[in-house]
Each structure stands twice: as structure tokens, then as C-alpha cells.
Amino acid sequence: MTAAHARFPDLEGAGVIVTGGSTGIGAALVEAFVRQGARVGFLDIAVDEGKALVERLRGAAEHTPVFEAVDLRDIAATQQAVERLAGALGTIRVLVNNAAWDDRHDIDTVTEDYWDNNQSVNLKPVFFVSQAVVPHLRRAGGGAIVNFSSIAFLLNMPDLPAYAAAKAGIIGLTKSLAGRLGPDNIRVNAILPGAIVTERQKRLWLTDEGIEALVGRQCLKRPLVAEDMIGPCLFLSSACSGAITAQTIIADGGLL
Ligand SMILES: NC(=O)c1ccc[n+]([C@@H]2O[C@H](COP(=O)([O-])OP(=O)(O)OC[C@H]3O[C@@H](n4cnc5c(N)ncnc54)[C@H](O)[C@@H]3O)[C@@H](O)[C@H]2O)c1
DSSP states (O other), X not given: OOGGGOOOGGGTTOEEEEETOSSHHHHHHHHHHHHTTOEEEEEESOHHHHHXXXXXXXXXXXXXXXXXXXOTTOHHHHHHHHHHHHHHHOSOOEEEEOOXXXXXXXXXXXXHHHHHHHHHHHTHHHHHHHHHHHHHHHHTTOEEEEEEOOGGGGTXXXXXXXXXXXXXXXXXXXXXXXXXXXGGTEEEEEEEEOOEEOHHHHHHTOOHHHHHHHHHHBSSOSOEEGGGGHXXXXXXXXXXXXXXXXXXXXXXXXXX
16 A cells, blocks of 8 residues: 555546656656546647556546647747647646756756756746646636655755755745745645655666665665655645645655
């Protein structure tokens, strides 16, 4: 029995938008919401993977997810994609800001263009997708926004300064949006994942020895995987967390 088996009845039929839903944690979240009976739309730049996910989930539950291919750095195109998803889904109750780009970079070589590009993937869309979705949440009488931050900015990681700054910024954004949107019955919370072993992480950064070393630093002595983010995200999206807003949940297996 895992979190993926828990039922959140208020998510059944709910309109949900997930950014970065084609791969990794986002794909696990898209599948989890679909299996709750939600009507899910997701945005991603990874076109083949997004289409493949839709095909894999076709018929798996009542509602097949809807995919919009978009580069979230293009705010106008993203706003239009959100409107198309809203048209396809009807009411929207949940937004999960999950998309990110965690390429490593060094203080000595980061250019202004690199910095701006990094923020335009990791921070800017969290604000502008929220801004585009909020009118739909208001129309629905309220809802939930779940932002994916990271413990990266708490760990003095030397090779991610722009990413870490963006992920810290997401906490500030979470708090501010929660304050502004609480009167509209819209809750805004953040999840800070620890080291989550995804295909991309294994392809680019995580060796078997690296995973072993990370697990050694965790209280929980097993690698964390994308599915470990499902429980916290469904909980923060559902009415089960109806009194929780402006909060952050660290889901890192107790990384020391
Ligand atoms: N995997 C981890 O160990 C870990 C740790 C801490 C935090 N997180 C956070 O959790 C979230 C998901 O992590 P993940 O490992 O699955 O991330 P990932 O990098 O594997 O996937 C993110 C998704 O965002 C999409 N994306 C990237 N740039 C985009 C763009 N310009 N426009 C549209 N889509 C774009 C990618 O195609 C991908 O499908 C991210 O916010 C990440 O920062 C992950």
C-alpha cells in the first residue's frame, strides 16, 4: 500500500493543471491525479514524452489527461496554453507548479543570459502560470496551488546558485500568494523534495555510489523516488489540508 492508493474524494472530477508533467515527478503526479478521477491538463516542453504519457494513461481512468506542448519561458504562449487547458477541463481546482531545470553551473562561468534563462524556467513561470490560473480558481470558489521548491537552497550546494536562488524565491512567492489569495479561498503551499531518483537524475548526476551516499545521509535508508511526492502533493491539493496554507513540507527522508 502506497500513497498512490489513498483516495481523496474531492479530487474526483476536479480540474488539475500540472506544469512539467511529461517526465519525472511531474509525470508521476499527472498519473496520480488521473487515477484519483481528476480531469488533468499538463504543460511541458518535452513533446514526445508528453504524448507518450497521454497514450499510456488513455483508458486508465475516467478522464484521459490533456497535454499542451509549450515552453514556459514564453509567457504569452503559456497564458494561451493555460486558457486552452481551462477550456478543455472546465473548472480548475488545482495548480501544481512542478516544471524546473536543474542544470549545474559554476559561479565563475555564469553569464547574465544564463542567469536570466535559469530564472525564466525555475521561478518566473511559477508566478505567471499562477496568475493565469487564479481567475479560474476564483471562478471555482477556491482551490489549491502546490509549488515545487527544493531542499537544494538549504544545503549549501555549490554548483546550483541560480537554481537554488529560484527555489528559495518560490518559498517567498508561496507565502506572498497565500496571503493575497487566502480571502479567495485559494491555498498556496510548497513541497521541498530531497534527492529524488528519477531517470533524468540517474542519466545526468546520480551514480550508484552517489545514491548510496545520499541514502546514507537520510534517516530513511532507501532511495526516494518520484512516487514519494504523490502523497504530499495530493494531500496539499485536496480538502484534507483545507486549513493549511503558506506552508512548506520537506519530503527528503530526513536528509542530514
Ligand atoms: N528530482 C529531484 O531530486 C528533486 C529534488 C528537489 C526538487 N525537485 C523539484 O521537483 C520538481 C520535479 O523534479 P524532476 O526531477 O521531476 O524535474 P525534471 O527536471 O526531471 O522535470 C521537470 C519537467 O519540466 C519540464 N521543463 C523543463 N523546462 C521546461 C520549459 N522551459 N517549459 C516547459 N517545461 C519544461 C521538463 O521537460 C520535465 O518534464 C522540480 O520543480 C524540481 O526542482 C526535484
